[in-house]
Amino acid sequence: MQTSILKRFAGGFTAALLALALTGVPAGAAVxxxxxxxxxxxxxxxxxxxxxxxxxxxxxxxxxxxxxxxxxxxxxxxxxxxxxxxxxxxxxxxxxxxxxxxxxxxxxxxxxxxxxxxxxxxxxxxxxxxxxxxxxxxxxxxxxxxxxxxxxxxxxxxxxxxxxxxxxxxxxxxxxxxxxxxxxxxxxxxxxxxxxxxxxxxxEPGVIGLVFGLAAGGLLIWRRRKNG
Ligand SMILES: [Ca+2]
Structure with a gap:
Protein backbone atom coordinates (compact mmCIF):
# COMPACT_ATOMS: atom_id res chain seq x y z
CA MET A 1 0.00 0.00 0.00
CA GLN A 2 2.68 2.46 1.10
CA THR A 3 4.96 1.43 -1.77
CA SER A 4 2.13 1.81 -4.26
CA ILE A 5 1.43 5.40 -3.09
CA LEU A 6 5.13 6.27 -3.29
CA LYS A 7 5.34 4.77 -6.77
CA ARG A 8 2.32 6.75 -7.90
CA PHE A 9 3.80 9.97 -6.50
CA ALA A 10 7.16 9.28 -8.15
CA GLY A 11 5.37 8.53 -11.45
CA GLY A 12 3.52 11.86 -11.39
CA PHE A 13 6.69 13.73 -10.55
CA THR A 14 8.55 12.03 -13.41
CA ALA A 15 5.71 12.87 -15.82
CA ALA A 16 5.89 16.55 -14.82
CA LEU A 17 9.66 16.61 -15.34
CA LEU A 18 9.23 14.87 -18.68
CA ALA A 19 6.62 17.46 -19.77
CA LEU A 20 9.04 20.25 -18.88
CA ALA A 21 11.90 18.58 -20.74
CA LEU A 22 9.84 17.85 -23.86
CA THR A 23 7.99 21.15 -24.26
CA GLY A 24 10.04 23.64 -22.27
CA VAL A 25 6.70 24.63 -20.73
CA PRO A 26 6.21 23.91 -17.03
CA ALA A 27 3.53 21.30 -16.43
CA GLY A 28 0.30 23.16 -15.77
CA ALA A 29 1.13 26.11 -18.04
CA ALA A 30 -1.76 26.71 -20.42
CA VAL A 31 -3.39 29.35 -22.57
CA GLU A 204 -4.41 32.10 -3.61
CA PRO A 205 -3.10 31.46 -0.07
CA GLY A 206 -6.55 30.25 0.98
CA VAL A 207 -6.56 27.60 -1.73
CA ILE A 208 -3.04 26.44 -0.85
CA GLY A 209 -4.16 26.13 2.80
CA LEU A 210 -7.16 24.07 1.72
CA VAL A 211 -5.00 21.72 -0.35
CA PHE A 212 -2.55 21.21 2.53
CA GLY A 213 -5.47 20.75 4.91
CA LEU A 214 -7.00 18.04 2.71
CA ALA A 215 -3.63 16.31 2.33
CA ALA A 216 -3.08 16.34 6.10
CA GLY A 217 -6.61 15.02 6.65
CA GLY A 218 -6.02 12.21 4.16
CA LEU A 219 -2.76 11.27 5.89
CA LEU A 220 -4.51 11.17 9.26
CA ILE A 221 -7.24 8.85 7.92
CA TRP A 222 -4.63 6.62 6.27
CA ARG A 223 -2.63 6.38 9.51
CA ARG A 224 -5.76 5.58 11.53
CA ARG A 225 -6.71 2.83 9.07
CA LYS A 226 -3.17 1.47 9.12
CA ASN A 227 -3.05 1.45 12.90
CA GLY A 228 -6.66 0.42 13.39
CA1 LIG B 1 -8.96 37.88 -33.09
Whole structure:
Protein backbone atom coordinates (compact mmCIF):
# COMPACT_ATOMS: atom_id res chain seq x y z
CA MET A 1 0.00 0.00 0.00
CA GLN A 2 2.68 2.46 1.10
CA THR A 3 4.96 1.43 -1.77
CA SER A 4 2.13 1.81 -4.26
CA ILE A 5 1.43 5.40 -3.09
CA LEU A 6 5.13 6.27 -3.29
CA LYS A 7 5.34 4.77 -6.77
CA ARG A 8 2.32 6.75 -7.90
CA PHE A 9 3.80 9.97 -6.50
CA ALA A 10 7.16 9.28 -8.15
CA GLY A 11 5.37 8.53 -11.45
CA GLY A 12 3.52 11.86 -11.39
CA PHE A 13 6.69 13.73 -10.55
CA THR A 14 8.55 12.03 -13.41
CA ALA A 15 5.71 12.87 -15.82
CA ALA A 16 5.89 16.55 -14.82
CA LEU A 17 9.66 16.61 -15.34
CA LEU A 18 9.23 14.87 -18.68
CA ALA A 19 6.62 17.46 -19.77
CA LEU A 20 9.04 20.25 -18.88
CA ALA A 21 11.90 18.58 -20.74
CA LEU A 22 9.84 17.85 -23.86
CA THR A 23 7.99 21.15 -24.26
CA GLY A 24 10.04 23.64 -22.27
CA VAL A 25 6.70 24.63 -20.73
CA PRO A 26 6.21 23.91 -17.03
CA ALA A 27 3.53 21.30 -16.43
CA GLY A 28 0.30 23.16 -15.77
CA ALA A 29 1.13 26.11 -18.04
CA ALA A 30 -1.76 26.71 -20.42
CA VAL A 31 -3.39 29.35 -22.57
CA UNK A 32 -4.98 31.91 -20.26
CA UNK A 33 -8.68 32.25 -21.06
CA UNK A 34 -11.07 35.04 -20.11
CA UNK A 35 -8.50 37.81 -20.58
CA UNK A 36 -9.99 41.34 -20.74
CA UNK A 37 -8.28 44.44 -22.11
CA UNK A 38 -8.51 48.20 -22.52
CA UNK A 39 -6.89 50.70 -24.91
CA UNK A 40 -5.39 54.02 -23.92
CA UNK A 41 -6.40 55.45 -27.31
CA UNK A 42 -9.50 54.56 -29.31
CA UNK A 43 -8.78 52.64 -32.51
CA UNK A 44 -9.65 54.12 -35.90
CA UNK A 45 -13.39 54.11 -36.59
CA UNK A 46 -12.57 52.13 -39.75
CA UNK A 47 -10.97 49.31 -37.70
CA UNK A 48 -12.76 49.45 -34.34
CA UNK A 49 -13.14 46.96 -31.50
CA UNK A 50 -16.40 48.09 -29.94
CA UNK A 51 -16.98 44.98 -27.81
CA UNK A 52 -13.29 44.58 -26.85
CA UNK A 53 -13.27 41.00 -28.12
CA UNK A 54 -11.27 41.05 -31.36
CA UNK A 55 -7.92 40.42 -29.66
CA UNK A 56 -9.13 37.43 -27.62
CA UNK A 57 -11.67 35.62 -29.84
CA UNK A 58 -9.13 33.14 -31.20
CA UNK A 59 -9.67 34.37 -34.77
CA UNK A 60 -6.91 35.76 -36.97
CA UNK A 61 -6.86 37.33 -40.44
CA UNK A 62 -7.31 34.61 -43.06
CA UNK A 63 -4.56 35.18 -45.66
CA UNK A 64 -6.28 36.57 -48.74
CA UNK A 65 -5.45 38.10 -52.08
CA UNK A 66 -8.09 40.79 -51.47
CA UNK A 67 -8.74 42.98 -48.45
CA UNK A 68 -12.47 42.16 -48.40
CA UNK A 69 -13.52 41.49 -44.82
CA UNK A 70 -10.11 42.51 -43.43
CA UNK A 71 -11.70 45.09 -41.11
CA UNK A 72 -13.78 42.38 -39.41
CA UNK A 73 -10.64 40.76 -38.01
CA UNK A 74 -8.37 43.63 -37.02
CA UNK A 75 -8.08 46.52 -34.60
CA UNK A 76 -6.18 49.43 -36.16
CA UNK A 77 -4.62 52.72 -35.17
CA UNK A 78 -3.48 55.13 -37.88
CA UNK A 79 -0.34 57.16 -37.43
CA UNK A 80 -0.29 60.88 -37.91
CA UNK A 81 2.16 61.49 -40.79
CA UNK A 82 2.89 64.95 -39.41
CA UNK A 83 3.82 63.41 -36.06
CA UNK A 84 4.94 59.85 -36.77
CA UNK A 85 5.98 59.33 -33.16
CA UNK A 86 2.34 59.14 -32.06
CA UNK A 87 -0.01 57.58 -31.34
CA UNK A 88 1.30 54.25 -30.15
CA UNK A 89 -1.50 52.08 -28.85
CA UNK A 90 -0.97 50.96 -25.27
CA UNK A 91 -3.08 47.96 -24.31
CA UNK A 92 -3.59 46.78 -20.73
CA UNK A 93 -4.56 43.13 -20.35
CA UNK A 94 -6.28 41.84 -17.23
CA UNK A 95 -5.53 38.13 -16.77
CA UNK A 96 -8.21 37.59 -14.13
CA UNK A 97 -5.83 35.91 -11.65
CA UNK A 98 -2.20 35.91 -10.59
CA UNK A 99 -0.16 34.00 -13.16
CA UNK A 100 3.36 32.69 -13.40
CA UNK A 101 3.69 33.72 -17.05
CA UNK A 102 5.26 31.64 -19.80
CA UNK A 103 4.74 33.63 -23.00
CA UNK A 104 2.65 36.08 -24.99
CA UNK A 105 1.86 35.50 -28.64
CA UNK A 106 1.12 38.72 -30.52
CA UNK A 107 -0.61 38.36 -33.88
CA UNK A 108 -0.14 41.53 -35.92
CA UNK A 109 -2.03 42.16 -39.12
CA UNK A 110 -0.31 43.21 -42.33
CA UNK A 111 -1.48 44.83 -45.55
CA UNK A 112 1.83 46.00 -47.00
CA UNK A 113 0.25 47.40 -50.17
CA UNK A 114 -1.74 49.86 -48.07
CA UNK A 115 1.02 50.82 -45.63
CA UNK A 116 -0.03 48.37 -42.91
CA UNK A 117 3.26 46.90 -41.78
CA UNK A 118 4.81 45.76 -38.53
CA UNK A 119 5.53 47.65 -35.33
CA UNK A 120 9.20 48.21 -34.61
CA UNK A 121 8.98 46.99 -31.05
CA UNK A 122 6.66 46.47 -28.11
CA UNK A 123 7.36 47.54 -24.54
CA UNK A 124 6.10 44.99 -22.04
CA UNK A 125 5.49 45.70 -18.36
CA UNK A 126 3.76 43.88 -15.51
CA UNK A 127 1.48 44.80 -12.64
CA UNK A 128 -0.15 43.13 -9.65
CA UNK A 129 -3.08 45.58 -9.56
CA UNK A 130 -3.49 47.16 -13.02
CA UNK A 131 -2.35 50.54 -11.66
CA UNK A 132 1.29 50.20 -10.71
CA UNK A 133 3.39 48.76 -13.54
CA UNK A 134 7.04 47.80 -13.28
CA UNK A 135 9.74 48.98 -15.68
CA UNK A 136 9.03 48.19 -19.34
CA UNK A 137 11.22 45.87 -21.34
CA UNK A 138 11.48 46.37 -25.12
CA UNK A 139 11.09 43.42 -27.47
CA UNK A 140 11.77 43.43 -31.21
CA UNK A 141 11.42 40.73 -33.86
CA UNK A 142 8.36 41.93 -35.78
CA UNK A 143 8.50 41.12 -39.49
CA UNK A 144 6.78 43.59 -41.81
CA UNK A 145 7.91 42.06 -45.09
CA UNK A 146 5.54 41.00 -47.85
CA UNK A 147 3.84 37.62 -47.77
CA UNK A 148 6.02 35.03 -49.57
CA UNK A 149 2.99 33.82 -51.55
CA UNK A 150 1.89 37.34 -52.38
CA UNK A 151 -1.28 37.57 -50.28
CA UNK A 152 -2.52 41.15 -49.94
CA UNK A 153 -3.63 40.76 -46.31
CA UNK A 154 -2.44 38.32 -43.64
CA UNK A 155 -1.04 38.28 -40.13
CA UNK A 156 2.14 37.09 -38.44
CA UNK A 157 2.92 35.88 -34.94
CA UNK A 158 5.58 37.13 -32.58
CA UNK A 159 6.04 34.96 -29.50
CA UNK A 160 7.75 36.60 -26.54
CA UNK A 161 9.18 34.57 -23.67
CA UNK A 162 7.76 35.86 -20.38
CA UNK A 163 9.15 33.19 -18.05
CA UNK A 164 10.20 34.61 -14.71
CA UNK A 165 7.40 37.18 -14.66
CA UNK A 166 4.46 36.94 -12.29
CA UNK A 167 1.52 39.29 -12.81
CA UNK A 168 -2.23 39.82 -12.92
CA UNK A 169 -1.96 42.58 -15.53
CA UNK A 170 0.31 42.98 -18.56
CA UNK A 171 0.78 46.16 -20.56
CA UNK A 172 1.80 46.07 -24.25
CA UNK A 173 2.98 49.44 -25.54
CA UNK A 174 3.61 49.34 -29.30
CA UNK A 175 6.30 51.49 -30.89
CA UNK A 176 7.03 52.60 -34.41
CA UNK A 177 10.44 52.41 -36.04
CA UNK A 178 12.75 55.39 -36.36
CA UNK A 179 13.50 57.14 -39.61
CA UNK A 180 11.60 59.34 -41.98
CA UNK A 181 10.39 56.91 -44.60
CA UNK A 182 7.72 54.25 -44.37
CA UNK A 183 9.28 50.79 -44.42
CA UNK A 184 8.85 47.26 -43.19
CA UNK A 185 8.82 48.38 -39.58
CA UNK A 186 7.71 51.93 -40.07
CA UNK A 187 4.01 51.54 -40.64
CA UNK A 188 1.28 54.04 -41.35
CA UNK A 189 -0.83 51.81 -39.11
CA UNK A 190 -0.59 49.60 -36.04
CA UNK A 191 -2.93 46.65 -36.57
CA UNK A 192 -3.48 43.61 -34.37
CA UNK A 193 -5.83 40.65 -34.63
CA UNK A 194 -5.03 38.44 -31.60
CA UNK A 195 -3.05 38.40 -28.35
CA UNK A 196 -2.68 35.19 -26.35
CA UNK A 197 -0.99 34.68 -22.99
CA UNK A 198 0.27 31.39 -21.56
CA UNK A 199 1.02 30.73 -17.91
CA UNK A 200 0.30 28.85 -14.73
CA UNK A 201 -2.21 30.22 -12.28
CA UNK A 202 -0.80 30.79 -8.80
CA UNK A 203 -3.34 29.58 -6.23
CA GLU A 204 -4.41 32.10 -3.61
CA PRO A 205 -3.10 31.46 -0.07
CA GLY A 206 -6.55 30.25 0.98
CA VAL A 207 -6.56 27.60 -1.73
CA ILE A 208 -3.04 26.44 -0.85
CA GLY A 209 -4.16 26.13 2.80
CA LEU A 210 -7.16 24.07 1.72
CA VAL A 211 -5.00 21.72 -0.35
CA PHE A 212 -2.55 21.21 2.53
CA GLY A 213 -5.47 20.75 4.91
CA LEU A 214 -7.00 18.04 2.71
CA ALA A 215 -3.63 16.31 2.33
CA ALA A 216 -3.08 16.34 6.10
CA GLY A 217 -6.61 15.02 6.65
CA GLY A 218 -6.02 12.21 4.16
CA LEU A 219 -2.76 11.27 5.89
CA LEU A 220 -4.51 11.17 9.26
CA ILE A 221 -7.24 8.85 7.92
CA TRP A 222 -4.63 6.62 6.27
CA ARG A 223 -2.63 6.38 9.51
CA ARG A 224 -5.76 5.58 11.53
CA ARG A 225 -6.71 2.83 9.07
CA LYS A 226 -3.17 1.47 9.12
CA ASN A 227 -3.05 1.45 12.90
CA GLY A 228 -6.66 0.42 13.39
CA1 LIG B 1 -8.96 37.88 -33.09
Missing amino acids: INGVAYTFDKAPSTSYPDNDLTKLTDGVRVPPSSTSTGFADFVVGWIQNPADPGTPHPTIDFSLGDVYDLTSVEISYALWPGAGVRAPEEVWVSFSPDGVNFGPAQAYTGFDGSNHPEGFAVFSRLLEIDLTGHTASFVRLDFRQGPGTEWGENRSAWHMLDEVQFTGTVIP
